[in-house]
Amino acid sequence: MKTKRQFLATTAAAAAAAAAATLPGRVLAQARPAAQEDIVLGASVPMTGVFAFAGIGIDAGIKDYLEILNGQGGIKGRKVRYVPEDTGYKVDQSLAAFKKITGGNKVNLYYADSTGFVKAVNPEVDRMGSILMTGASFAREISNAQKYPMQFMVGPDYSEMVGILLQYIAKAKPGAKVAMVYSDTEFGKDPVDAYRADSKKLGLNPVLEIVTPPGSVDVSTEVIKLRRADPDYTIFHGYVSAPIPEFINQARAQGLKTSFMGTFWTMDNSTVMKMGPNADGFMGVMPYRYYYDTEGKAPMLERIRKMRPEYQSTAYMQGFLATMLLTEAARRCIEAGNELNGKNLKTALSSIRNFDTGGIIGVPLSIKGNSIPIGRIYKADFKQQKMLPVSDWISLQ
Amino acid sequence: MRIGTARQTYAADAALFDTPTQRAWLAVLAVALLGFPFLASEYWLYLACLVAIHILSATGLNILTGYTGLVSLGQAAFMGVGAYTVAILQQRWGVPSLLSLAAAGLAALLLGLLVGLPSLRVKGLYLAIATIAAGVLAHFAFSHFTTVTGGSAGLTVRPASVLGIALEDSFRFYWLVLPLTAAGLLGSANLLRTRIGRAFIAIRDRDISAEVLGIPLLRYKLLAFAISSFYAGVAGGLYAFFFRAITPETFPLVLSIFFLAAIIVGGLGTVLGSILGALFMTLVPEVLKSVMGWLPLSGNATLYLSPVRTIVFGALIVLFLVFEPLGLAEVWRRVRRTFHLWPFRT
Numbered sequence: 001m002k003t004k005r006q007f008l009a010t011t012a013a014a015a016a017a018a019a020a021a022t023l024p025g026r027v028l029a030q031a032r033p034a035a036q037e038d039i040v041l042g043a044s045v046p047m048t049g050v051f052a053f054a055g056i057g058i059d060a061g062i063k064d065y066l067e068i069l070n071g072q073g074g075i076k077g078r079k080v081r082y083v084p085e086d087t088g089y090k091v092d093q094s095l096a097a098f099k100k101i102t103g104g105n106k107v108n109l110y111y112a113d114s115t116g117f118v119k120a121v122n123p124e125v126d127r128m129g130s131i132l133m134t135g136a137s138f139a140r141e142i143s144n145a146q147k148y149p150m151q152f153m154v155g156p157d158y159s160e161m162v163g164i165l166l167q168y169i170a171k172a173k174p175g176a177k178v179a180m181v182y183s184d185t186e187f188g189k190d191p192v193d194a195y196r197a198d199s200k201k202l203g204l205n206p207v208l209e210i211v212t213p214p215g216s217v218d219v220s221t222e223v224i225k226l227r228r229a230d231p232d233y234t235i236f237h238g239y240v241s242a243p244i245p246e247f248i249n250q251a252r253a254q255g256l257k258t259s260f261m262g263t264f265w266t267m268d269n270s271t272v273m274k275m276g277p278n279a280d281g282f283m284g285v286m287p288y289r290y291y292y293d294t295e296g297k298a299p300m301l302e303r304i305r306k307m308r309p310e311y312q313s314t315a316y317m318q319g320f321l322a323t324m325l326l327t328e329a330a331r332r333c334i335e336a337g338n339e340l341n342g343k344n345l346k347t348a349l350s351s352i353r354n355f356d357t358g359g360i361i362g363v364p365l366s367i368k369g370n371s372i373p374i375g376r377i378y379k380a381d382f383k384q385q386k387m388l389p390v391s392d393w394i395s396l397q
Numbered sequence: 398m399r400i401g402t403a404r405q406t407y408a409a410d411a412a413l414f415d416t417p418t419q420r421a422w423l424a425v426l427a428v429a430l431l432g433f434p435f436l437a438s439e440y441w442l443y444l445a446c447l448v449a450i451h452i453l454s455a456t457g458l459n460i461l462t463g464y465t466g467l468v469s470l471g472q473a474a475f476m477g478v479g480a481y482t483v484a485i486l487q488q489r490w491g492v493p494s495l496l497s498l499a500a501a502g503l504a505a506l507l508l509g510l511l512v513g514l515p516s517l518r519v520k521g522l523y524l525a526i527a528t529i530a531a532g533v534l535a536h537f538a539f540s541h542f543t544t545v546t547g548g549s550a551g552l553t554v555r556p557a558s559v560l561g562i563a564l565e566d567s568f569r570f571y572w573l574v575l576p577l578t579a580a581g582l583l584g585s586a587n588l589l590r591t592r593i594g595r596a597f598i599a600i601r602d603r604d605i606s607a608e609v610l611g612i613p614l615l616r617y618k619l620l621a622f623a624i625s626s627f628y629a630g631v632a633g634g635l636y637a638f639f640f641r642a643i644t645p646e647t648f649p650l651v652l653s654i655f656f657l658a659a660i661i662v663g664g665l666g667t668v669l670g671s672i673l674g675a676l677f678m679t680l681v682p683e684v685l686k687s688v689m690g691w692l693p694l695s696g697n698a699t700l701y702l703s704p705v706r707t708i709v710f711g712a713l714i715v716l717f718l719v720f721e722p723l724g725l726a727e728v729w730r731r732v733r734r735t736f737h738l739w740p741f742r743t
Binding site: 047052085086088091092093096099102104116119120122123124184185186188189190 | 438442443444447548550556565640642646647704
């Protein structure tokens, strides 16, 4: 640049051009109709931030299922187009992504990344009436179909997960002493009431509840409490990993025999294996089969293993199954000759009975409400470096 | 120093916008802001509303930190108090939206007075820690007074309603948030030209000297806290109406850091700094996302480059701090000076 003025003029021109390119007006948006052919699956996915470990898997799962589906001709000849946006696992960015995606496309299916986002966007989804939404949240509140009529979750809600764990415990050791350790967050507190009610109902003895901040914290005093209560089973919820390994290591060092358990977001194979050898025998509930599971007939799992030879996380399975169910709802809706809108899509989804997920879930699937209360108990085997099933599929339906 | 702006009356000397050119550009801006909702997509309207809320809160923090020199990391807590006030008043008593926003500001103001008390004894980092403690206490209250706050599940909020019109989308909400933010900015610009504003600046520059000059420190420090938290409370109330769902985790410490970063990047102790800082912190991540979208990348490349956005955003903030410690407001002033003095150099 010869002069500062020229530089400023160029900068201003570039800024104006960028603004023009990134500010599609209402008029412009209206003049550009969405493609009639494609069914659009929008997604707020956390590719960065604290939840990126899951977001990357979810994104891959969605893409792979759509590759399979579109490779087979899509839904009644209509391709499903995936439009994701990174959110950094922040509610305001998730909402921005939602507005951006729905503003530029005719969206009928949507994947949401967090409970906070689902709560914030729910009124908008209801108002629009054109979208069926699922996502990464298993919060109890979202399983309320009256409050969240256009949403569903791809598995049991957190209370149902704990319910499945308690059912297993009641069968394995009737009258067992149980403890629950949860984080002082919305996520952590979600199933606490259900834990209290269900453990009593199943004849178990809830001896202790421990609340901790999320993440890495000093747990020595909590472990002493745990040793005093001496539960047969200790359920962790509201964490991904930390402080679970610290709990387990200190508890084992003090000679505690309690069996440790976790819920979905703790239960990825790599997460458990990173907890260290003291976590051998760590159990938990998983609504899907693991990537390496070869038991029984599972054509979809085989297909995944062909597409991706390396291990895929449980978040991948979640994204994959979410897409399978969203597109199945769309398929049924189109087959019934109904318009693709939130209400019709939800009705179509609710018509799913004895649905074969190709082995992603080990039993035929029926959808009755906003959640799918099915799961299986898996146990960590450090010799094989795998989570292995120790129960049959448990359904709360 | 600008040339060609000789003032011949006291009124002209005291004018907030002192040249015809400035007033003309301001009129253009006002027209642009009024026309914006009719041209912008829902996405940009959403961002505009979010930026406006952030500007309001950043303005409040700038009064406290930029002008009075009291470092605060409690802005998110004050916003939380405002948000919960709005939600509770709406749910329990059906208080009208505008009234509940005023109440949100007042509730946060009262907390601000309380949190401001240690500011007479402690300064700098010590005060920052004291304000963090306020945030922790607020979070505890939001989490544990379940009957009032809904506990960890939080509260849902119906859309704001003004004159019987439910502001349930960004287009309608814009017409609430724009005048409130504009009023907040105008109020802050005027406040800082008064005796109170000058007292704030005196305290920032040297509090002992200010006291020697007859400025009662406690009164003015508490006043700075009160005004700042009032802004945060109203911004929090708007946040509740905008997002329609609040939980204790909606207002974390990182949000306070966000606002502190915004006023540092924008420019401490300037009204324009609050605007530019909030704009920068809110829009740059989105713009970077759009830029990534334009790059001819395959799916996997996008995946691996996603964290680069965060690095670039962080680097931009660091570069600003290193090369332009006076913030974006100073850059803006330099640009203006260049045009004013052209063909002469600054």
